[in-house]
Amino acid sequence: MSDKAQNILIKIQNLHKSFPLSRSLTDFVLRRPSKAVKAVDGISLDIFENETLALVGESGCGKSSFARTIINLYKPDSGDIIFKGNNLASLDKANLKTAKRECQMIFQDPYSSLNPRMSIGDMLHEELLYHHICSKKEAQTKINELLDMVNLNKDTAERFPSEFSGGQRQRIGIARALAVNPKFLIADEAVSALDISIQAQILHLLQSLQRSHGLTILFISHDLRVVHYIADRVAVMYLGKIIELGTTDQVYTSPLHPYTKILLDSLPSVDPRKKSSVPAIEGNLPSPIDIPPGCRFSTRCPNAKPHCFNDEPGFYKVNDDHSCACHEYIA
């Protein structure tokens, strides 16, 4: 990190996004309050230029919703997203188009994000021309380059999304996002369906784009091995909030939050002789519909004290670049 300039590329301020649950007629008649899934429940975060920031956290904690809200695919309930000094909500049409090109996302679910009626060559062609990345003449060469980059044969360009394997579709999503020379890339579980060898190739590709094009990456992954390998900083999310943020070294070697500690302890070994179970987190996963009062981790925390069930902790800076939302670290 130290060798990278610390200019803020994206500033996220107190972002909220919730999804209302459908109400039944009985709910209405009985005047039960309407409920909502609080997917993003107040996130503030600075993402620096040219860094890889990893976002990790339990399934369903709100990572994809957060990502989609950052790039305006979901309208935030409240909060601001400042990209290169400008509030995304107040851009005019032309600037919005540029911002849209500059912020790309590799979607967790590649198939639903691809048009089933378009061959992948045509799809890439359209992207390239729409964003004026290259001329019509150069497009074919560029498409071949892109396919090669993600390790697909160039004779696959004529095929339709349904004619690919799961991991190949994921790589098509990667090629599409990279086609338009983004500045900021959100990779939502972008290598989760790939075998280790191809994972390594894609990660090397991202690293080299970072060096050559100054790419900034928000890397969402549940694979703590891969995160350790690629990230400069790590943000840990729990039930809609970021509860720990630090450099990769800090988070992996001296985690602060009890949740992060448990997460790192539960890393599986690859040795088949150690079938013994990893220590899972105690207690039931609370729901983002009813977020516990006080500290949101209190219901499962091994060190919870009485006040943890009542007071929500702030986000305390414990060391340089290392912060955590736990009462234990109150300054």
Add this chain to the structure above:
Amino acid sequence: MNTAKDTILKVDNLKLQFSSNGQTLNALNGISFSIRRGETFGFVGESGCGKSTTSRAILRLLADNAKITDGTIYYNETDLLKLSEKDLRKIRGKEIGMIFQDPMTALNPVLTIRKQIFEQLRDTKLSSKEKEIVAIEIMNKVGIPLPEKRLNEYIFQYSGGMRQRAMIAITLAGNPKLLIADEPTTALDVTIQDQIIKLLNHVKEDFGVSILLITHDLGVVGRMCDRVAVMYAGYIVEMADTYTLFSAPRHPYTKGLMDALPKLPQEQTRNEEMKPIPGALPSLSDLPQGCPFVSRCQLHQTLCQDQLPTMQEISPGHFARCHYFHKLEGCTGLINCTKG
């Protein structure tokens, strides 16, 4: 052909082609393996090598442009490839259940999750109250919080990992005897992955369900599989019990795959770098006449260019498809087995 009593599934010399844009893609080139009753059999291999196609062929849930050109698939005494569509429907879901790799396309977008679980329970004599209890219990088992509420929702309202778990819940509700699980944990974090692995191991050990597990996660293979097959370009290139494969890989592709795994701070023994295997899978429309791995193999000689190696049994139960497997003697994979 009869299958041995302890075998639940036997696939023999399965060949399958896709036709696409006037090209013929040789996706499966003579796949043979069998799964014993109560065993978990794993499939690993490079993205695009044919794992999902093999599993879809078993239930004949193939794309329109796919054609099985050779081979047999026996489920117990039944040749699945000869079965009528009507009889096959009796097998799907109840005898052989499948957790698909892509829940978004496999699940019904306009039915609530509850309806889809109930659908699996239609032939049981349960009352709707009991079905509700079963549905809630099974959603709890896959770790979906507040199931009473969440059963009312549709698949698009779920997160990636929740979709995968809903897929698992719906498949398990059918109570299959053979479970095909295609990358069931790719979208899951370690703690929930752990819960799912325990659930599947429990289903296997306590209900005698056999499992065909497709995964690229070698950690999951280690915790679940009794035996493993490694696939490459539509061929099985190595097959052994998990311990043998992890400690003594004898195909250069398997070895390369294991070398690519990055290490964690607490693992001093692993390599620092993630080393991809250089090169790419050959085009399925233009497979080399010799070994499919030849262009990427460090051991290759002229023989490899000319002649497809056969599967050789190099020690009891350990097969490899390599002319020069003995050059890997002494090589260890993910685990060091000097202690034996």
